[in-house]
Amino acid sequence: AQTVTQSQPEMSVQEAETVTLSCTYDTSESNYYLFWYKQPPSRQMILVIRQEAYKQQNATENRFSVNFQKAAKSFSLKISDSQLGDTAMYFCASLSNSGGSNYKLTFGKGTLLTVNP
Protein backbone atom coordinates (compact mmCIF):
# COMPACT_ATOMS: atom_id res chain seq x y z
CA ALA A 1 0.00 0.00 0.00
CA GLN A 2 1.09 3.51 -0.72
CA THR A 3 1.25 6.17 1.95
CA VAL A 4 1.96 9.88 1.66
CA THR A 5 2.81 12.02 4.67
CA GLN A 6 2.80 15.79 4.91
CA SER A 7 4.07 16.78 8.33
CA GLN A 8 3.27 20.51 8.12
CA PRO A 9 -0.47 21.15 8.50
CA GLU A 10 -0.01 24.91 8.09
CA MET A 11 2.68 27.28 6.89
CA SER A 12 2.90 30.97 6.16
CA VAL A 13 5.31 33.06 4.11
CA GLN A 14 5.73 36.70 3.23
CA GLU A 15 5.07 37.79 -0.30
CA ALA A 16 8.16 37.52 -2.55
CA GLU A 17 9.89 35.11 -0.18
CA THR A 18 10.66 31.42 -0.67
CA VAL A 19 8.94 28.56 1.12
CA THR A 20 9.44 24.78 1.10
CA LEU A 21 6.69 22.25 1.75
CA SER A 22 7.69 18.77 2.86
CA CYS A 23 6.39 15.39 1.78
CA THR A 24 7.49 11.82 2.36
CA TYR A 25 6.01 8.77 0.72
CA ASP A 26 6.22 5.03 0.89
CA THR A 27 5.68 2.64 -1.98
CA SER A 28 6.94 -0.78 -2.96
CA GLU A 29 6.45 -0.07 -6.65
CA SER A 30 9.39 0.67 -8.92
CA ASN A 31 7.36 2.69 -11.42
CA TYR A 32 5.52 5.61 -9.90
CA TYR A 33 4.85 9.31 -10.26
CA LEU A 34 4.71 12.06 -7.68
CA PHE A 35 2.63 15.21 -7.85
CA TRP A 36 1.92 18.41 -6.06
CA TYR A 37 -1.59 19.75 -6.44
CA LYS A 38 -2.95 23.00 -5.04
CA GLN A 39 -6.52 23.58 -3.95
CA PRO A 40 -7.45 27.25 -3.49
CA PRO A 41 -10.63 28.33 -1.71
CA SER A 42 -12.60 27.60 -4.89
CA ARG A 43 -11.83 23.89 -4.14
CA GLN A 44 -10.64 23.32 -7.73
CA MET A 45 -7.71 20.88 -7.63
CA ILE A 46 -4.93 22.26 -9.81
CA LEU A 47 -1.77 20.45 -10.87
CA VAL A 48 1.36 22.29 -9.77
CA ILE A 49 4.16 19.94 -10.76
CA ARG A 50 4.86 16.33 -11.60
CA GLN A 51 7.92 14.09 -11.14
CA GLU A 52 8.55 10.71 -12.72
CA ALA A 53 10.36 8.41 -10.31
CA TYR A 54 12.72 7.13 -12.99
CA LYS A 55 14.01 10.63 -13.70
CA GLN A 56 16.90 11.83 -11.55
CA GLN A 57 16.51 15.46 -12.57
CA ASN A 58 14.23 17.49 -10.33
CA ALA A 59 11.15 18.89 -12.06
CA THR A 60 10.71 22.66 -12.38
CA GLU A 61 7.72 24.74 -13.45
CA ASN A 62 8.43 28.48 -13.37
CA ARG A 63 8.52 29.47 -9.67
CA PHE A 64 7.85 25.92 -8.51
CA SER A 65 10.51 23.25 -8.15
CA VAL A 66 10.88 19.98 -6.32
CA ASN A 67 13.65 18.26 -4.42
CA PHE A 68 13.18 14.58 -5.17
CA GLN A 69 15.26 12.29 -2.96
CA LYS A 70 14.35 8.78 -4.13
CA ALA A 71 16.37 6.81 -1.58
CA ALA A 72 14.94 8.86 1.27
CA LYS A 73 11.46 8.78 -0.31
CA SER A 74 11.22 12.52 0.07
CA PHE A 75 9.52 14.94 -2.33
CA SER A 76 9.51 18.57 -1.21
CA LEU A 77 8.07 21.55 -3.09
CA LYS A 78 9.86 24.89 -3.21
CA ILE A 79 7.92 28.01 -4.13
CA SER A 80 10.06 30.98 -5.03
CA ASP A 81 8.93 34.61 -5.13
CA SER A 82 5.69 33.71 -3.35
CA GLN A 83 2.57 35.52 -4.55
CA LEU A 84 -0.75 36.17 -2.85
CA GLY A 85 -2.39 33.87 -5.38
CA ASP A 86 -0.29 30.98 -4.07
CA THR A 87 -2.42 30.90 -0.93
CA ALA A 88 -4.03 27.45 -1.02
CA MET A 89 -4.02 23.95 0.38
CA TYR A 90 -1.18 21.98 -1.16
CA PHE A 91 -1.43 18.22 -1.54
CA CYS A 92 1.38 15.81 -2.24
CA ALA A 93 0.27 12.69 -4.09
CA SER A 94 1.71 9.49 -5.51
CA LEU A 95 0.46 7.46 -8.45
CA SER A 96 1.54 3.93 -9.18
CA ASN A 97 0.31 0.83 -10.88
CA SER A 98 0.09 -1.97 -8.38
CA GLY A 99 -1.00 -5.39 -9.48
CA GLY A 100 -1.74 -4.68 -13.11
CA SER A 101 -4.09 -1.82 -13.83
CA ASN A 102 -4.76 -0.47 -10.37
CA TYR A 103 -4.12 3.19 -10.99
CA LYS A 104 -5.00 5.50 -8.16
CA LEU A 105 -3.71 8.65 -6.57
CA THR A 106 -2.84 8.50 -2.89
CA PHE A 107 -2.88 11.90 -1.22
CA GLY A 108 -1.30 13.35 1.86
CA LYS A 109 -3.39 15.30 4.35
CA GLY A 110 -2.32 18.62 2.88
CA THR A 111 -0.45 21.75 3.94
CA LEU A 112 -2.36 25.01 4.18
CA LEU A 113 -0.07 27.74 2.84
CA THR A 114 -0.86 31.37 3.51
CA VAL A 115 1.03 34.09 1.68
CA ASN A 116 0.99 37.35 3.64
CA PRO A 117 1.31 40.78 2.01
Place this chain on the structure above:
Amino acid sequence: KAGVTQTPRYLIKTRGQQVTLSCSPISGHRSVSWYQQTPGQGLQFLFEYFSETQRNKGNFPGRFSGRQFSNSRSEMNVSTLELGDSALYLCASSFQGMETQYFGPGTRLLVL
Protein backbone atom coordinates in the same frame (compact mmCIF):
# COMPACT_ATOMS: atom_id res chain seq x y z
CA LYS B 1 -9.36 21.62 -24.90
CA ALA B 2 -12.17 21.92 -22.46
CA GLY B 3 -11.39 20.75 -18.96
CA VAL B 4 -13.12 18.15 -16.84
CA THR B 5 -16.70 19.12 -16.11
CA GLN B 6 -18.90 17.90 -13.29
CA THR B 7 -22.62 18.31 -12.75
CA PRO B 8 -24.33 19.34 -10.64
CA ARG B 9 -21.99 21.60 -8.71
CA TYR B 10 -24.11 21.57 -5.56
CA LEU B 11 -26.65 19.16 -4.16
CA ILE B 12 -28.73 19.00 -1.02
CA LYS B 13 -30.36 15.68 -0.20
CA THR B 14 -31.94 14.05 2.83
CA ARG B 15 -30.96 10.81 4.50
CA GLY B 16 -32.19 7.73 2.70
CA GLN B 17 -32.33 9.36 -0.72
CA GLN B 18 -30.06 8.48 -3.59
CA VAL B 19 -27.96 10.75 -5.78
CA THR B 20 -26.25 10.57 -9.17
CA LEU B 21 -23.25 12.69 -10.04
CA SER B 22 -21.89 13.15 -13.54
CA CYS B 23 -18.41 13.71 -14.92
CA SER B 24 -17.29 14.50 -18.46
CA PRO B 25 -13.56 13.96 -18.99
CA ILE B 26 -11.17 15.92 -21.15
CA SER B 27 -11.62 14.98 -24.78
CA GLY B 28 -9.50 11.93 -25.60
CA HIS B 29 -9.13 10.83 -22.00
CA ARG B 30 -10.44 7.35 -21.35
CA SER B 31 -9.68 6.94 -17.65
CA VAL B 32 -11.97 8.53 -15.09
CA SER B 33 -11.39 8.39 -11.35
CA TRP B 34 -13.58 9.52 -8.48
CA TYR B 35 -12.46 10.82 -5.08
CA GLN B 36 -14.30 11.82 -1.94
CA GLN B 37 -12.95 14.75 0.08
CA THR B 38 -14.02 15.37 3.66
CA PRO B 39 -12.42 17.41 6.45
CA GLY B 40 -11.96 14.33 8.60
CA GLN B 41 -10.78 11.72 6.12
CA GLY B 42 -9.15 13.93 3.52
CA LEU B 43 -9.05 12.74 -0.08
CA GLN B 44 -10.05 9.12 -0.57
CA PHE B 45 -10.14 7.11 -3.78
CA LEU B 46 -13.55 5.74 -4.73
CA PHE B 47 -13.07 4.00 -8.08
CA GLU B 48 -11.52 4.23 -11.54
CA TYR B 49 -13.06 3.42 -14.89
CA PHE B 50 -11.42 2.77 -18.24
CA SER B 51 -13.23 1.83 -21.44
CA GLU B 52 -16.49 1.28 -19.57
CA THR B 53 -14.86 -1.13 -17.09
CA GLN B 54 -14.20 -0.57 -13.43
CA ARG B 55 -10.51 -1.31 -12.99
CA ASN B 56 -10.00 -0.34 -9.39
CA LYS B 57 -12.18 0.28 -6.37
CA GLY B 58 -11.47 1.93 -3.05
CA ASN B 59 -12.65 0.89 0.38
CA PHE B 60 -16.21 2.18 0.28
CA PRO B 61 -19.48 0.36 0.93
CA GLY B 62 -21.57 -1.04 -1.88
CA ARG B 63 -23.89 1.98 -1.67
CA PHE B 64 -21.29 3.74 -3.78
CA SER B 65 -21.32 2.64 -7.40
CA GLY B 66 -20.38 4.02 -10.75
CA ARG B 67 -20.33 3.43 -14.44
CA GLN B 68 -18.72 4.73 -17.58
CA PHE B 69 -20.29 5.21 -20.97
CA SER B 70 -18.84 4.62 -24.41
CA ASN B 71 -18.02 8.33 -24.75
CA SER B 72 -15.97 8.07 -21.50
CA ARG B 73 -18.43 10.13 -19.50
CA SER B 74 -18.89 8.70 -16.06
CA GLU B 75 -21.53 8.72 -13.37
CA MET B 76 -21.38 7.77 -9.75
CA ASN B 77 -24.35 6.87 -7.64
CA VAL B 78 -24.79 6.85 -3.90
CA SER B 79 -27.85 5.07 -2.59
CA THR B 80 -29.44 5.31 0.84
CA LEU B 81 -27.58 8.48 1.71
CA GLU B 82 -26.14 8.93 5.19
CA LEU B 83 -25.09 12.12 6.92
CA GLY B 84 -21.46 11.03 6.59
CA ASP B 85 -21.73 11.07 2.81
CA SER B 86 -21.67 14.87 2.90
CA ALA B 87 -18.49 15.71 1.03
CA LEU B 88 -16.88 17.20 -2.02
CA TYR B 89 -16.82 14.60 -4.78
CA LEU B 90 -14.03 15.09 -7.26
CA CYS B 91 -13.70 13.52 -10.65
CA ALA B 92 -10.38 13.31 -12.49
CA SER B 93 -9.49 12.17 -15.97
CA SER B 94 -6.32 10.96 -17.64
CA PHE B 95 -5.44 9.46 -20.99
CA GLN B 96 -5.10 5.84 -19.93
CA GLY B 97 -4.55 5.86 -16.16
CA MET B 98 -0.82 6.01 -15.48
CA GLU B 99 -0.46 9.70 -16.28
CA THR B 100 -1.33 13.03 -14.77
CA GLN B 101 -4.90 13.21 -13.57
CA TYR B 102 -6.77 16.45 -14.22
CA PHE B 103 -9.57 17.33 -11.88
CA GLY B 104 -13.01 18.80 -12.34
CA PRO B 105 -14.45 21.51 -10.08
CA GLY B 106 -16.20 18.96 -7.89
CA THR B 107 -19.75 18.40 -6.69
CA ARG B 108 -20.56 19.49 -3.16
CA LEU B 109 -23.09 17.14 -1.61
CA LEU B 110 -24.84 18.01 1.61
CA VAL B 111 -26.95 15.33 3.26
CA LEU B 112 -29.47 16.57 5.84
